[in-house]
Amino acid sequence: MRKLLTLLAVLVLSSVLAFAQTKLITGRVTDQQGQPVPFSTIRVKGTKKGVSADADGNYSIRANSGETLIVSGTGIELKEAAVGVGSTVDFTVNRKNSNLAEVVVVGYGVQKKSDVTGNISTVKGASIADNPVQSFDAALGGKAAGVQITSANGVVNNPPVFRIRGTNSISLSSYPLIVIDGVPTFTGDVSMSEAASNPLASINPADIESLDVLKDAAATAIYGSRAANGVVIITTKHGKRGKTKVTYDGWVGQTKAFRLWKMLDADQYMMIKNEGVANKTGATAKFLPTNGPDGKEINTNWKDYVYHTGISHSHSLNISGGNEATTYYIAAGYTRQEGIIVTNTFERKNFRFNLDHKVSKIFSIGVNAGYSNELNKAATSTGSLPGQAYSTGGLGRIALILPPNIAPRNNDGSYNTNGAAIGPMNNVKPGISYYNPVVLIENNHSSTENNHIQGNAYLQLKPIPDITLRTVYGVDNLNSDNDFYLTPLNGDGYPGGEAINTFLKYKRWIWTTTAQFDHIFADRHTLGFLVGTEQQNTTQLGFGLDRTNVNDVYYTNAQGGWTDNVSATVNNNTNGINTQNYLVSGFGRLNYDFDKKYFVSGSFRRDGYSAFAPGRKYGNFWSASVAYDLAKETFWANSGIGKVINTLRLRGSYGTVGNITGIADFASYPFHSTKLYDGTTGLYFSQAGNKDLSWETSKKTDVGLQFSLWNDLITGDVAWYKNSIDGLIINIPQAGSTGIPGVPNLTIPMNVGSMYNRGWEVTLNARPISNKNFRWNTSFNITFNKNMVTALAPTVPNITYTTSGLEQTSITLPGYSIGTIYVLPTAGVDPATGRRIFVNAADQKLGYDFNVKKYYDLKTGAVAKSIDPVKDKRPMFNAVPKYYGGFENTFHYGAFDLGVLATYEGGFYVYNGTQASIRDQRFWNSSVDVLRRWTHAGQVTDIPRIVYGDNVSNGSANPISENVQKGDFIKIRNASIGYTLPTKLLSKGGISNARVYISGQNLVVITKYKGPDPEVSTNGNDTQGQGVDRNSVANGRTLTIGLNIGF
Amino acid sequence: MSNFKKSKMKKYIYQFIILSGLALAAGSCSKAKLNPVSSTDIPSNFVFLTKDRIAHQVNGLYAQLKVGNLLGGRWVIYNDVRGDNFINMTGNGVTALLIWNFSVTGSDAEINNTWNAAYNTINQCNLFLDGMTAGGDTVIKDAALVAQYHGEAKFVRALAYFSLLQLYAQPYSKDNGASPGLPLRLKGLTDNGHNDLARSTVAQVYTQILSDLNDAEAGVPGDYGDGSLNVTHAHKNAVIALKERVYLHQGDWDNVIAEANKIVPASAPFKAPTGVANTLATDLKDVFTKYTTPESVLSMPFTGANEQPGTQNQLAYYYLPDLGNGEYSLNDDGIISDAAWKTTDARRAFVNKDGDGVSWLRKYPGGDPYVDWIPIIRYSDVLLMLAEARTRKTNSVDAQAVDLLNAVRHRSDPSTTFAPASATELIGDILHERDIEFLGEGLRGLDITRLLQTFPAKGSAGAIDPSNAAYIFPAPTSETQYNHNW
Secondary structure (H helix, E strand, O other), X not given: OHHHHHHHHHHHHHHHHOOOOEEEEEEEEEEOOOOEOOOOEEEEOOOOOEEEOOOOOEEEEEEEOOOEEEEEOOOEOOEEEEOOOXXXXXXXXXXXXXXXXXXXXXXXXXEEHHHOOOOEEEEEHHHOOOOOOOOHHHHOOOOOOOEEEEOOOOOOOOOOEEEEOOOOOOOOOOOOEEEEOOEEOOOOOOOOOOOOOOHHHHOOXXXXXXXXXXXXXXXXXXXXXXXXXXXXXXXXXXOOOEEEEEEEEEEEEEEEOOOOOOEOOHHHHHHHHHHHHHOOOOOOOEOOOOEOOOOOEOOOOOHHHHEOOEEEEEEEEEEEEEOOOEEXXXXXXXXXXXXXXXXXXEEEEEEEEEEEEEOOOOEEXXXXXXXEEEEEEOXXXXXXXXXXXXXXXXXXXXXXXXXXXXXXXXXXXXXXEEOOEEOOOOOEOOOOOOOOHHHHHHHOEEEEEEEEEEEXXXXXXXXXXXXXEEEEEEEEEEEEEEEEEEOOOOHHHOOOOEEEEEEEEEEEEEEEEEEEEEEEEOOOEEEEEEEEEEEEEEEEEEEEEEEEEEOOOOOOOOOOOEEEEEOOOEOOEOOOEEEXXXXXXXXXXXXXXXXXXXXXXXXXXXXXXXXXXXXXXXXEEEEEEEEEEHHHOHHHHOOHHHHHEEEXXXXXXXXXXXXXXXXXXXXXXXXXXXEEEOOEEEEEEEEOOXXXXXXXXXXXXXXXXXXXXXXXXXXXXXXXXXXXXXXXXXXEEOOHHHOOOOOOOOEEEEEEEEEEEEEEEEEEEEEEEEOOOEEEEEEEEEEEEEEEEEEOEOOEOOEEEEEOOOEEEEEEOOOOOOOEEEEEOEEEEOOOXXXXXXXXXXXXXXXXXXXXXXXXXXXXXXXXXXXOHHHHOEEEEOOOOOEEEEEEEEEEEOOEEEEEEEEEEEOOEEEEHHHHHOOOEOOOOOEHHHHHOOOOOOOOOOOOOOOOOEOOOOOOOOOEHHHEEEOOEEEEEEEEEEEEOOHHHHHOOXXXXXXXXXXXXXXXXXXXXXXXXOOOOOOOOOOOOOOEEOOOOOOOEEEEEEEEEEO | OOHHHHHHHHXXXXXXXXXXXXXXXXXXXXXXXXXXXXXXXXXXXXXXXXXXXXXXXXXXXXHHHOOOOOOOOHHHHHHHHOOOOEEEOOOOOOOOHHHHOOOOOOOOHHHHHHHHHHHHHHHHHHHHHHHHHHHHHHHHOOHHHHHHHHHHHHHHHHHHHHHHHHHHOOOHHHHOOOOEEEEOOOOOOOOOOOOOOOEEEHHHHHHHHHHHHHHHHHHOOOOOOOOOHHHHOOOHHHHHHHHHHHHHHHOOHHHHHHHHHHHOOOOOOOEOOOOOOOEOOOOHHXXXXXXXXXXXXXXXXXXXXXXXXXXOOOHHHXXXXXXXXXXXXXXXXXXXXXXXXXXXXXXXXXXXXXXXOOEEEOOOOOOOOOOOOEEEEEHHHHHHHHHHHHHHHHOOOOHHHHHHHHHHHHHHOOOOOOOOOOHHHHHHHHHHHHHHHOOOOOOHHHHHHHOOOOXXXXXXXXXXXXXXXXXXXXXXXXXXXXXXXX
16 A cells, blocks of 8 residues: 555656656557567757667657657558657557567566577467467477477477487487576476376467577576476466456367377288188188177278368466556366367466566566466377377277177177177187277276466566566476276276376475676777576475275276275385475676677576486586677668568577486486395395586587668578587496396496487568568468487497387487387398398398298298397387478468468488287288288289288387388468458457457378378487387367457 | 777676676586486495395396296296196287297297396396495394395305206206306496397206205305395395205206205205295195285285285286186196095195186285285105105105195195005106196106106197297397397
């Protein structure tokens, strides 16, 4: 109240002062859309008096009545206004269409894009708000150069593979640091159920103002030890002064699987399998039809039971506004999204409350807070998340390989089961070990429910205009409830059933204090200086209950009646999780420019991190950068070329940053753990640790050129970069006989490897047509990236990667890109015998006969030494794309708008392991490909002779080059057509604007890849296992209709 | 720049320095948070500080031996399914199918997991022995207890090496142990850089095993005075019984007899005269249901919720069709087809025929959570080993050997008495008896390989003779890829 009175007094006083000759004029600079124009210059015409507006466009200046104020700035047109009797002069200025005019969010502050010496791409929140995605990161694909988003599978709320300028780690995370309103948040998949749960889904994309992608050292070094993978700063929306605005955004849509494999029907299946049996000596299996309840032969399409058309909808409502002192943004959102797999859903309820208040001229406070409840569900294993590729109940594979001549139900309606597996019906000894998916879908349940609070409160003091002191305390608390129930009827829960309930609590607080000094000396020397400290503390607590042998089938949760308690596994830790880490930092940044032409900037950060051993805790990170705005030179601006090339800016930066994301909190320590022996305590050596363990160091070089032509008709940015990463943490495999602990692989983490990513980024934006009726904006970006591992450890010539713990698909070794596909070379099928031709390490071609399990030299016909995967496999295909990017076009014609975003990746291969599954000649169903099988001498085909039980010739036992395909693709990621309703019509209803649209995701896929989706990554975000498609469910196609209304 | 501006600039700079100093002070760091202490794992430098933790480490050594990939499950299963008594029913590649049909390769997880589990146990023993010598002994003080702990660690190490030898190296009898054996690791390893170590010969590994067991025999107590400890920890008789087995595998009949004579009297009733009073249980079923019988010389214990063999490692999971997953049924052409094995023999109760006529082993009766104890050495084995050694040594129908054989048979089938006419017949009877007696106890594979017999064909899996590479496990790639001296 006292503050209010003080304010009132100030207001009265200032109105009195208004009668004085020189008065204080205050005002605000906004653009046509009412958005504030920050940092513009306001001068009194004919004098040297001038001031700079702040980040919100506010300014104050002393002037006399009758004088004229002029506002100018980069990216806006000049505007004048006379000083009248009042003390407020607001400007509404026209923006020039220039990207360089924008404000970008940098670490711990904002800068004018034209002043930034680092490489930062900005994506407007509005451009992704309507996307039918669960989390904003999934919508970033193709939006910015250097950013690679790969949607790993069709499971809802699965984190996409997110890379900025390539994969920058081998053992740690390559996911960028995500900072939401100043608070670094949790990333990855936090789910411990069958559903996926990306914690970034807590942010409603509709609440995002901007996403700034920091790429080079100049931009990221201020984040020090966590910046190696780049940094993405999310800024949520804030209220703007003026009338209260209410906005509703909603859409409803449907998602469908597409490009699915075509499998054999029941008759074809029996024909092929029986042919295989005939070709296999001693095989006793027989594949016989069974009649269904309708008396007809059963012909089951298992995909019908696993896939469906998912229905989704989303609603976002926000209210924002404010006055001179206080602005607010309050939002609520609800969305429910169904995936293409039955029972796979995502539901989010979220609220956001952002408030900024200016207590006095020098003192402001504010709160940003978001609460979200997310429910991620998947009744049973989708077989598509990392580690699940070979789940016996994984729906991705089961939909393909179950025999089509059996049905999920017996004719009496009961489930067709045979113990844990599905029953064989009339098939004789088929040895089916896979589950009945219908039992699992109808009876199992599994979910991850998150309650996520993210927010901060700040105090800001501006004792004098040039100094800003700010202290921010933020929290990110994520509570995650995981429920898991396996029916006793069939599958993994057979015969006793199992229920698991685990609870995980992620808690983080962060306290950041900064002091910023900005001053323009002698009109032409602009100096900015920032120092700050930060502490971040993160704890993770988890516990759970795993119960087996249900007392009564009535119970379906862990709280019900069960016979046995199994120690619950939380992240494979039987004792649960109780861990913490702490990061303490000091940092600073210095910016200087002369005449807005020559820019120099440097930043520094010192981080201390708790996971490292004493003596290894602290690290220093820094960057230096320069920029030169050539087009601002008088000789340029006045020359003919200056009329064509309006902006020409050269910049360069170099620096060193680190990566600690993914290091276990106690990775450097040696530990003993306890386990029971005959009910008494046993103590054993459980972790070797490494007292020399440290962060990975990334040296980033960036040289760039920004330009604009013909008054910003075309703008562009070209950058060359190189990230050299040293001290890569490699889990150095230890020979089994060393007995170093670790399951299944014995390893010790060491800082030994090195790798680089280097390449070019090109962004081109143009507005070929821009008139009153028709506007066309086009934006193209491409990134050429070369990833190369340059060194591992002396004792480690290579690191192999095993997909889902079963199939060694990838290898990382010097001279190759990370995670190179590692397969046995094959050379088609021998037309004489129908045998798969393997090529051994000595380049001999060997034909394989599964019937006798022998390899024959193709030349001599003699029995040859068997193929040995360890000796004969070769690193053959790069899984890392050589180029990727996006191409976006938007058209506005009258009230209509059309937007098309294409994304593409190229120059890489995918190991199509699913093709091995669907050519496997056990009882598994096959794709129609096998109808081309070899049947007679001389036949030239790519499918070997069918021999029942053959899991070798088509690549199930060991991955073969036959199943590797080019992954290059172009996708129409998003296309939408909108219509903006005439304002006249709406204004009566109080509606200020309304737009309806229809939109489609993944409408077109152009690829030579034979699987459903070349984007699939069975190993998710794993750095070493990219380019593997093993039984995963592909991305669906989504169509939505939506509505945006503003009141 | 005017003086005015200079002074103003100075003022700014001073203000800035003061205020940023304040700001920095606000963010002072917390040393304790930077040096956190784990609340869920015990730092390794704490483990030799107290008597309790040292005792717990001894338990830990057995616990490592007992993991599902080793004696707590799969080692036993592998040695059974390699033999001729089991038929794979599920075709599941992760439940020993490839071991059953001898097509397993060095990169298969099963080959690597058991190897790694055994060497993990060995390294735990080495670390323990090093740590005791480095200071643990002085914490314990009591010389007898020090000797006991050293002895137990050496026993566990010997048993781990012995278990590895039987699967990953050529039988001793092939060439008197001249074949490549195992890398002999005797120092505790905690850090990088120790991958390369050549294999010692089979004979050298046997020598080390016997050296460890001799030390163990001297160090461990004769009787713990506790029914459970006498089954789950190494006592003198257990060490002696293991030595008997080791010598048997070396074909060193003299020493088999010498060791056995320490714990087997010359004539019935056969009962260990010293140490734990090991003898045959009256009812064999008790060994598998009551666990701590006098017959149980050494067993791997399991207790309830937090001490289980782990998924797909449990014997009952493999062998029981109802309470388990019925991974393996009994081979109709295997030992159960033996007509001389009478239906009245109590051990026939372990063979259970289902409605489809498929026979299953019901020795480990408990379903989930699968906590039936696994016998590693039984007194009946002590007797039969002695019987075999005596027969082979004397190459005659040795009277004590016949007595020993009949003692085992009569316990389950009093109506049959062996009276072999020749040494050959007696040997046949003894081996036959072993096949019946230890069905599903992990000894069948061992008995085949130590005698260089051919693994008989079974179901769809063909016979494997000793010259076949698949006769022993392939070298695990987790070793060969990184141990450049392999």
